[in-house]
Amino acid sequence: MKKLWLILLIGMIAAMTISGCGTADEQIDNNVGGNIDTGYETSTDNGEDKDEIANEMLSTTIQLKDGDYIFSLKNNSDKEIELTFSSSQEYEYVINDSEGNHIYTYSMDKMFAMMMKMKTLAPEEEYNINIDVKEVLATLEKGVYTLEIWPVAAETEGLTSTIEIVVD
Template identity: 40%
Template sequence: MKKLIWGVFSIFIILLLASCGSSTTGGVPQLQEDKTITTKLEIKEDGNASFTIKNETEKEKNLTYPSGQEIEYQLIDNENNIVYTYSADKMFTLALQEKVLKPNEEIVIPLDLQTELANVPVGSYTLIAWSTSNELKEQKEQVAYTWAGNEELESGISSETITVYQGDANAEYVEPYEIIIDPSGDVVRQIFEEIMVLDVGLIDYRFENNNTKLVLNMDSGLNNVQGSAGENMFIGTIVHSYFDNFPEVEEIYFEKEGESPVTLAHLVVSEPFTRDRFYSNSPN
């Protein structure tokens, strides 16, 4: 009799513990959702893309980056060959970085494919992207991507000889001079590399507002722009060199490592430079 009582009692305990281990709704067991950090890769209508990182938890999450690079992506052809890698032609700071994601916070990183893939043949590919953080670097996203190419912005270049600007010997004004370029190449970079006498690098650039706005994203070499005279020469050299060769451009804007506004010697660049002004003294 005692064995029977203990047997019934044991079964009751087991059933009680099982009922405490899961919640029920209408008698159906409900599993708890495994929330974590999610990533998502999306293609936009304009041919560019975005990579989203979201903290789906109710706690803060840390993301640690071994360098200044936050995103990596590749384009893979139908034969599984890598035809493009975002970081292949870029340099990033080597300093360790850390970001804190608050509960339900998300980071959206734009992928400027229309600019980055300029030299990639038109075709159907697989786009693979991932965060370079130590916590998410194995969490890769991929989508089918059709690269239709892009129409290059027409410039005023009719030959290999173009006019750009440089500061005069006394740093009082900018003056024009001629250079030889490759019209079939990246004209924006060729101009920048020619006119930049300071140790300032062009990370990337993009055209916006139907090609009427040129955004130049430069590196930390901007810290080398010193004094009001140097600042004026720097701005005038860049602005007039691009306005003269890209007649559709009405505004030029500066970024530093993807951030704005940009602080120069005595100026915070928070607005675009416009075509209707001269940005250093005229020699005339």
């Protein structure tokens, strides 16, 4: 009798574990390519609208220097701007082919630490990030592609920069 109860208990634990794993995979699949609600309000502590900050106080650029892509986020204002990141990821990028087909997303094969991270940009300060796409470009066929990069801070919604890439 004890063996029957033990087998029944093990079976129930296994069934709960399997059903729980299936639910998690389903949730992950549903979020691929979708928008994730970060829960941030649409204003900063000083009452300014996020879009106003992104469009008037910050700018982004991409430059190609010595084979490396440099993504820059610049504070164009005379005030400090505090940026809020909800993980260790500071930027996102996508590569599209000449027809606009999505080829690669930076975060699709990465994991980032879940944490609150703050970065303060002083007036006129420029924050430069080296974007290494060499490994991805090596896998692409010859052609023309676009690299679109944007910061993922809550206050930078709508900021993006795009550059054309020619793979020979």
